[in-house]
Amino acid sequence: MRRCGPTQELDETPGPGLRRRGTMTDARGDAPLMETGIDPATLGDDDLFRELASLYRARLATLRHGPDAALSNHFKRTAELETEYITRYPSREVDPDRLTQDF
Known part of the structure; x- marks a missing residue:
């Protein structure tokens, strides 16, 4: 996993950290990340x-x-x-x- 901020992580492989069309979510996978x-x-x-x-x-x-x-x-x-x-x-x-x- 790659750190995106103090409390956010992004999976390098598809899974709970990625939404369709590449929209990132927070580490819990429930809040969309903006740029x-x-x-x-x-x-x-x-x-x-x-x-x-x-x-x-x-x-x-x-x-x-x-x-x-x-x-x-x-x-x-x-x-x-x-x-x-x-x-x-x-x-x-x-x-x-x-x-x-x-x-």
Whole structure:
């Protein structure tokens, strides 16, 4: 097996790690993987928040020291996860103390 990420593996031979037409799944075989990870739409809220937190922790190191491909994947994954968050919480609370100007 080949590692696809911290918790994902891909079978090199057809089986539970591969779906028809080559769509990868996570190690359990139940969540489809996107090019940069598990499809955010299939994540529960806790998993989505955990993925976002992990991504933000790795951000500076990826920006400063990662190769171009890693930075590109980071941008894509950030967009995927943040878009899913905004889709789920379009009316999220905005802390007025965080505003820098009146909107």
